[in-house]
Amino acid sequence: MKKTAAFFLALALTGAMGLSVVSADTGTYTGVGQGIDGDVVVQVEADENTIYSIEILEQNETPGIGSVACEILPGQIVDANSILVDDIAGATVTSSAIKTAVREALAEGNIDPAAFEVAQESTEAEEKTSVALDCDVVIVGAGGAGLTAAVRATQEGAKVLVLEKMPMVGGNSLKASGGMNCAGTKFQEEQGITDSGVEEFIEDTMNGGHQLNDPELVRVMAENSASAVEWLESIGAPLPKVAATGGTTHKYLHSPEDGSPVGSYLVEKLSAEAEKQGIEIMLGTKATEILMEDGRAVGVRAEDAENDYTISADAVILATGGFGSNFELMCSFNPSLANAVTTNHPGATGDGILMAEAVGAATVDMDQIQLHPTVYQETSTLVSEKMRSLGAILVNQDGRRFCNDLSTRDAVSAAELEQEGGYAYIIFDQNLVDQNASAQGYIDKGMTSQGETYEELAENMGLEGEAVQNFAETMDTWNQAVASGVDEEFGRNNGMDDDLSTAPFYAIKIAPGIHHTMGGIKINPDTEVLSTEGDVIPGLFAAGETTGGVHGGNRIGGNAVCDFVVFGRIAGQSAAEYAAEAESADEAA
Numbered sequence: 043m044k045k046t047a048a049f050f051l052a053l054a055l056t057g058a059m060g061l062s063v064v065s066a067d068t069g070t071y072t073g074v075g076q077g078i079d080g081d082v083v084v085q086v087e088a089d090e091n092t093i094y095s096i097e098i099l100e101q102n103e104t105p106g107i108g109s110v111a112c113e114i115l116p117g118q119i120v121d122a123n124s125i126l127v128d129d130i131a132g133a134t135v136t137s138s139a140i141k142t143a144v145r146e147a148l149a150e151g152n153i154d155p156a157a158f159e160v161a162q163e164s165t166e167a168e169e170k171t172s173v174a175l176d177c178d179v180v181i182v183g184a185g186g187a188g189l190t191a192a193v194r195a196t197q198e199g200a201k202v203l204v205l206e207k208m209p210m211v212g213g214n215s216l217k218a219s220g221g222m223n224c225a226g227t228k229f230q231e232e233q234g235i236t237d238s239g240v241e242e243f244i245e246d247t248m249n250g251g252h253q254l255n256d257p258e259l260v261r262v263m264a265e266n267s268a269s270a271v272e273w274l275e276s277i278g279a280p281l282p283k284v285a286a287t288g289g290t291t292h293k294y295l296h297s298p299e300d301g302s303p304v305g306s307y308l309v310e311k312l313s314a315e316a317e318k319q320g321i322e323i324m325l326g327t328k329a330t331e332i333l334m335e336d337g338r339a340v341g342v343r344a345e346d347a348e349n350d351y352t353i354s355a356d357a358v359i360l361a362t363g364g365f366g367s368n369f370e371l372m373c374s375f376n377p378s379l380a381n382a383v384t385t386n387h388p389g390a391t392g393d394g395i396l397m398a399e400a401v402g403a404a405t406v407d408m409d410q411i412q413l414h415p416t417v418y419q420e421t422s423t424l425v426s427e428k429m430r431s432l433g434a435i436l437v438n439q440d441g442r443r444f445c446n447d448l449s450t451r452d453a454v455s456a457a458e459l460e461q462e463g464g465y466a467y468i469i470f471d472q473n474l475v476d477q478n479a480s481a482q483g484y485i486d487k488g489m490t491s492q493g494e495t496y497e498e499l500a501e502n503m504g505l506e507g508e509a510v511q512n513f514a515e516t517m518d519t520w521n522q523a524v525a526s527g528v529d530e531e532f533g534r535n536n537g538m539d540d541d542l543s544t545a546p547f548y549a550i551k552i553a554p555g556i557h558h559t560m561g562g563i564k565i566n567p568d569t570e571v572l573s574t575e576g577d578v579i580p581g582l583f584a585a586g587e588t589t590g591g592v593h594g595g596n597r598i599g600g601n602a603v604c605d606f607v608v609f610g611r612i613a614g615q616s617a618a619e620y621a622a623e624a625e626s627a628d629e630a631a
């Protein structure tokens with residue numbers, strides 16, 4: 043809103059200079075646009091030539107994504123005096139809701155919105171300014187891994203600079219809705235969970251990944267997971283709730299006390315800690331190249347709308363996430379994905395992998411691309427695996443279950459694709475909604491069918507004929523399985539604490555969607571990037587979804603967050619130590 047304040051200051055100044063600014067027929071009008079989660083209501087002050095101010099009166103957009111558009115876009119429209127400014131990348135639904143609301147408000151004031159449909163010139167400066175910057179550790183990407191690494195490296199005394207190409211922090215991490223798998227934690231101990239230790243966690247991760255995983259990296263992740271949770275608590279982000287998740291037989295999934303989605307929770311806490319530590323995060327700044335000198339990484343080249351940056355650093359951390367939004371790259375490994383929907387944010391284009399390859403880095407498992415089985419196709423919204431951990435089941439068009447609903451993501455996705463139409467429904471009840479904020483969110487977003495009885499729900503789902511009765515029978519059979527603790531049909535053995543008997547009942551139509559790219563940059567347990575010859579590339583580190591090897595052929599739910607916290611911490615520490623050594627070597631020389 044700074045820009046708006048500056049604008050009003052300018053108005054006051056021009057007014058003082060005797061220029062007419064706000065015309066006599068200026069008025070204040072309201073308008074409404076349909077956002078991602080309900081109405082976006084704006085108040086616009088305008089006359090027929092000028093939009094003087096836009097205030098958001100009401101919005102319930104996704105924190106950290108749509109909420110960012112609500113903060114930024116009104117000021118941009120006012121500054122440009124045009125509605126045709128670029129949408130905020132990653133928040134297109136909210137951006138268009140704001141624009142619709144502004145148009146409606148103008149129309150309410152009998153002002154023709156067409157007067158403000160003025161095409162904008164590109165914001166890219168024709169000639170960019172060259173800017174040289176210097177730091178100990180430059181981190182590319184401000185998702186979970188980058189923010190964690192930034193906080194950790196700063197704790198080690200490094201001067202850190204973080205580059206983020208999107209207008210907001212968080213990347214795919216912001217969308218993580220389940221939790222963080224960890225083993226041997228005090229929270230497990232407090233809850234009497236004694237059968238879910240490091241060795242079981244390793245076994246489940248390796249089995250889930252079809253033994254394709256790098257066993258050394260998996261061990262590092264599992265062994266450091268408990269200390270990672272403690273570290274999160276130390277920066278004000280405890281994850282005390284523990285449950286089971288898809289593909290595991292044990293209770294590892296740690297999540298926030300209040301049931302809020304783990305991703306937005308952690309991104310917010312990590313950002314707050316980064317701010318507290320005075321870490322500079324350059325938003326809208328894209329790294330384009332790793333700078334090398336004598337075989338060592340010594341910084342990056344980057345750009346924003348006005349500047350070209352040359353950033354010198356003793357160490358570089360790539361934390362750029364995966365490539366689940368880069369269809370060209372994905373299809374070069376798996377052409378059948380061309381028409382799939384993706385749950386990934388638009389910045390997940392594999393930049394770090396491509397930049398690392400350009401300086402000789404090796405990659406692993408690039409063809410291992412995960413489909414998540416519960417994606418609401420209309421808006422590519424992921425329905426969290428936690429829903430099934432808390433007791434939800436999957437049924438097909440016949441109203442019947444068709445697999446162990448909590449098997450690994452690849453197995454459940456494959457089973458769904460075998461059903462007629464290649465889709466299914468996830469079924470839950472009011473008791474589950476009361477335990478999980480995400481579930482209420484799905485209802486608020488209009489994704490659900492609903493019914494006071496199983497039959498009513500089946501009809502509202504569009505099931506017909508025998509399928510309605512089948513569905514009621516399926517639900518009775520399932521509730522009995524929960525009561526006895528034995529799923530005779532499909533052998534499910536977790537997420538069975540509560541049955542699905544509390545009305546109203548809900549269903550969301552879902553199908554598989556692209557979710558996680560398991561492959562990426564090859565690293566060693568210290569997060570050092572390895573070359574195609576198998577040597578360490580000095581000064582170059584990588585963590586999070588941009589790396590490969592941790593998840594093998596299939597990532598189990600809850601392991602992305604564990605990956606980014608554990609390896610983000612290691613990268614922050616390793617890079618800070620490397621930078622300190624490089625600096626003392628320079629001083630000695």
Ligand code: ADP
Pocket residue numbers: 182183184185186187188205206207208210211212213214215216327328329330361362363364389390391393394585586587588606
């Ligand atoms: P992870 O879980 O590994 O942290 P995320 O997807 O959460 O992965 O975060 C990766 C972040 O990196 C995203 O916010 C993304 O926009 C950012 N990013 C990707 N490529 C670049 C780039 N070239 N320059 C700067 N930031 C980038």
